[in-house]
Amino acid sequence: MKFTQLQLKHFAEHSCGRLLAAREGMEYFSEPFKHVVIDDFLPKELADECLRIFPDILEPGWESSNDSDIEVKYRTTWQSEFDIPEGIVDAVRILNSAPFLKAMSEVMGIEKIIPDPYYTGGGLNVTMRGGLLDVHVDGNYHDATGLSRRLNALVYLNPGWEESWGGEFGIYDEEGEVCLKKVAPLFNRLVIFDSHDKSFHGLPDPVNFPENEPRRSIILYYYTKENRPGEQVVVENPHSALWKKRNFLDKRGNRERNYR
Secondary structure (H helix, E strand, O other), rough: OOOOOOHHHHHHHHHHHHHHOOOOOOOEHHHHOOEEEEOOOOOOOOHHHHHOOOOOOOOOOEEEEOOOEEEEEEEOOOHHHHHOOHHHHHHHHHOHHHHHHHHHHHHOOOOOOOOOOOOOOOEEEOOOOOOEEEEEOOOOEEEEEEOOEEEEEEEEEOOOOOOHHHOOEEEEEEOOOOEEEEEOOOOOEEEEEEOOEEEEEEEEOOOOOOOOOEEEEEEEEEEEEOOOOOOHHHOOOOOOOOEEHOOOEEOOOOOOOOOO
């Protein structure tokens, strides 16, 4: 389905309105780190189109992670907007648009947010039955720009989700020890959260989705020129994702990494 510019503008207004209406304690939460959970985020026709066009992992453009203790999943290898499938690119345009950035900035309290046109690590994510993502904090530095990672946004595309399927987004205390909250990956649910050295999250229990029903999401990252506030920093230099099961080290056993 091809949407017009005017339709997409209306879609963006709808989505930004859903975000700006977030109420503290109901859709917006400040503990253990800032996050929002917004249902019916995209207009239904756009969410349905994203699901319809969502590519199979057997198609080109995917890479897999298979570290059995910490990360078993698939993600796309987008390098620009021209790699994004028709239909899904419309949702991404909204998520990276100026109105959405302004709304996100207002709700999350972070000024001068910019998206990632390189899609470094962002794009589509799929976790098949038995896949997992251990408790971790994300990398802090964007090689292409030198900017600081500040926010993650996810849109889930899992119609008919049932609790027995698992795969909830786990939010942990600042040591990554205790799961304080689980967010179900419901269809057309938006989650935004602060990304910093104490925002531990993951889905460490293998998902139990039906055999031919993958756990689907769109994931995008956002950055600022300003560094993270000092209270959010544990590792000052650039680092990759740091994993709880690896004693707060990355996949190579390092706490810091080389950078450009």
